[in-house]
Amino acid sequence: MITKAGNLPYVSLAIVLTGVSMGGNAWAADEDAYFSELPIVASVSRLPQRLADAPAAVTVVDRDMIKASGARDLNDIFRLVPGFQTYPNNTESARATYHGMGDGDYSSRVQVLIDGRSMYSPLFGGGVNWATLPVALEDIERIEVVRGTNAVSYGSNAFLGVINIVTVDPALTRGFSVSSSYGNQNVRDYGFRVGGKIGEVGDFRFTYKQLNDDGLTDRYDWIDSYFSRLFDFRADVVLSERDSLQLSMGRADGIIQNGRNKLVGGLWQQNPENPMRQMRQSDSYAQVIWRRVFSADSDFQFRYSYVVDRSDDAFTFSNLHINQSGDEGVRHEIEVQHSLKIDKAVRMVWGGGWREDAMRSEWSLPGMGEVNRSIGRVFGNLEWRPAHWFTGNAGLALEDDSLAGMHVSPRVSSNFHLTPENTLRLGYSRAYHTGSTVDYRGQQRAFGVSFFSARPDLMATEGLDTLEAGYLGDWRDWRASLDVRVFSERIRNRLYKIDMDTTNPLVGLSTVPIQSVEIQGVEYQFKWQPFDTTRLVFTQTLANLSSDYLSSALALNNSTLTTTKAVQIRELTERSMPARSTSALLIQKLPLGLEFSTAGYWQESMKWSTNTTAQRYRRFDVRLGYPFRSGSLAGEIALTVQSLNGAHNEYKAPNPDDTNPNPDGRIVERRQWVSLRLDF
Structure with a gap:
């Protein structure tokens, strides 16, 4: 029988409190039978594992949570995951970061996967463009979020964590479904999905989805709107008793607004140096996954993916063609992995991958044509269970980057199963994060002024050493669980763009190592289902960031680090993550078949960039649905209201001077819409 990775046994997440068992049950005679109902995750070591055996903290967001959250945008879902921060789509690219450090336009330190395919793009600063992720929320089976570095399994982009999105099996989407949403702020969403059989050997799913809204309220110097369109196809085919094939392809297009007006003689006018214009982006992909099952304890997988990203927000100024977001990024990736059981107590997975990134941009890489970057890696993870009370994990990966060189990432962890209800985890890992292609090769110049000059001679690789302790528990009698992670993350050679010589306009910004950063804190997630009709999820993160400048950075003559800008950069680093953030989700089934859910978010102030302060806020979303047959x-017909408690700020705080006619603040106001879905 063929086992698909997307169909691994799954049950709702169950994890820990601090060492005191709420259930109070005695040690079960057969611990495998007891733990068999815990969630199985494959995103940490690439081996299907019980949460109690995994070497890192994992949050599983299932389909019910996704629907109950009321999210329209994928990045919104991660408000429910401890340690994550995000903000609504607006004139700036949406981001979803874990433990801060999201100083670029596109977050580049958390790996995002869709059915194993990386969403990192050489075009978008080596990061993730949330406006063009080719997946519809309705097609997501679950999301496994690895909270903490996982470079061992997924490379340098998994520096701080991994978001692994698993889409629904086409066999579960038979028939035809149409949906529509209509609400204020010009919310106009449409979609349909069709699924069926491919003869007697497989199943397919095709999805079309369109999202449209007017975004945040337009201000004096900017306008906001968002449009996206998605085509997505997946087919799963059984080739033989041992072989299966998964084929998928699709395209996502997104349009947001760029540009600013400026105040001239008391009137707002078009700014010719940065005019109002549309930024058009797209992601096209194709992927094939072949799996062969050798036995119940051994299988092999081959995956190839091809991705093309494009972006365009071109305009002309003083006979100069400017296209800062363009033009194209292409990625080819091949990956193989083999999992096997060596003996009764030892399992392992090993493999390797190669990818070729190509980028073309007349703005960032002028006159260079296509710039290529090759990355090869080998990896291995081993699980050892010599006794019922202990699970050990060890992993090692080697990555060779044609621009950044070679790096080794190790990980070790020990899981002590104190009782059937309680597991203690201790672990250490080391990871590396590299710069983008532009960081190593970029040269941006206009009007005789340098905007950016790559300095490979000064580039270093960010390093991360993580020590963590976790506690996992599952109190079956109380139908409750809690996951606690205590962490210390030390980042060496934090990369940042600084002005290398404030006296020379020909030098410009360069990406160089400037800081060491330490992130310490605790995060936890509590789940409780007191009744069959009631479900509660509560998360909280408490953290502190501190930083010190590297002596080599302070020695750079005439750089911005020798000015007051250094103070701003330190403030940005240390406030890039809120000191405290909390979320709560209540899912309640009501009489007459109604389904009610409400989500609350509380977040302390933070900074997304030097000029973008997010004020402390609280936000409440609600959803009321009526499924019918x-x-x-x-x-189902449903009403969703976001920001029920009124307007607040999540990204760029307004100017505190109320007399200023140009606040330039991003105010998140109440948004509500009615949605209807029909399944035939």
């Missing part, structure tokens, strides 16, 4: 017709 009449003969062969089924569906």
Whole structure:
């Protein structure tokens, strides 16, 4: 029988409190039988593991949580995951960061995967463009979020964590479904999905989804709107008793607004140096995954993916063609892995991958044509269970980057199963994060002035050493669980763009190592289902960031670090993560078949960039749905309200001077819409 990675046994997440068992049960005679109902995750070591055996903290967001959250945008979902921060799509690219450090336009330190395919793009600063992720929320089976570095399994982009999005099996999407949403702020969403059989050997799923809104309220110097369109196809085919094939392809397009007006003689006018214009972006992909099952304890997987990202927000000024977001990034990736059981107590997975990134941009890489970057890596993870009370994990990866050189990432962890309800985890890992292609090769110049000059001679690789302790527990009698992670993350050679010589306009910004950073804190997630009709999820993170400048950075003559800018950079680093953030989700089934859910978010102030302060806020979202069925017709009608408690700021705080006619603040106001889905 063929086992698909997307169909691993899954049950709702269950994890820990501090060492005191709420259930009070005695040690079960057969611990495998007891733990068999815990969630199985594969995103940490690439081996299917019980949460109690995994070498890192994992949050699983299932389909019910996704629907109950009321999210329209994928990045919104991560408000429910401890340690994550995000903000609504607006004139700036949306981001989802873990433990801060999201200083670029596109977050580049958390790996994002969709069915194993990396969403990192050479075009978008080596980061993730959330406006063009080719997946519809309705097609997500679950999201496994590894909270903490996982470079051992997924490379340098998994520096601080991994978001692994697993889409629904096409066999579960038979028939035809249409959906629509209509609300204020010009919310106009449409979609349909069709699924069926491919003869007697497989199943397919095709999805079309379109999102549209007017975004945040337009201000004096900017306008906001968002449009995206998605086509996505997946087919799963059984080739033989041992072989299966998964084929997928799709395209996502996104349009947001760029540019600013300026105040001239008391009137707002078009700024010719940065005019109002559309930024058009797209992601096109194709992927094939072949799996062969050798036995119940051994299988092999081959994966190839091809991705093309494009972006364009071109305009002309003084006969100069400017296209800062363009033009194209292409990625080819091949990956193989083999998992096997060596003996009764030892399992392992090993493999390797190669990818070729190509980028073309007349703005960032002028006159260079296509700039290529090759990255090869080998990895291995081993699980050792010599006794019922202990699970050990060890992993090692070697990555060779044609621009950044070679790096080794190790990880070790020990899981002590104190009782059937309680597991203690201790672990250490080391990871590396490299700069983008532009960081190593970019040269941006205009009007005789340098905007950016790559300095490979000064570039270093960010290093991360993580020590963590975790506690996992599952109190079956109380139908409750809690996951606690205590962490210390030390980042060496934090990379940042600084002005290398304030006296020379030909030098410009360069990406160089400037800081060492330490992130310490605790985060936890509590789940409780007191009744069959009631479900509660509560998360909280408490953290502190501190930083010191490197002596080599302070020695750079005439750089911005020798000015007051150094104070701003330190403030940005140390406030890039809120000191405290909390979320709560309540899912409640009501009489008459109604389904109610509400989500609350509380976050202390933070900074996304030097000029973008997010004020302390609280936000409440609600959703009321009515699923129905009449003969062969089924569906749901629902009302969703975001920011029910009113307007607040999540990204760029308004100017505190109320007399200033240009606040330039991003105010998140109440948004509500009615949605209807019909299944035939």
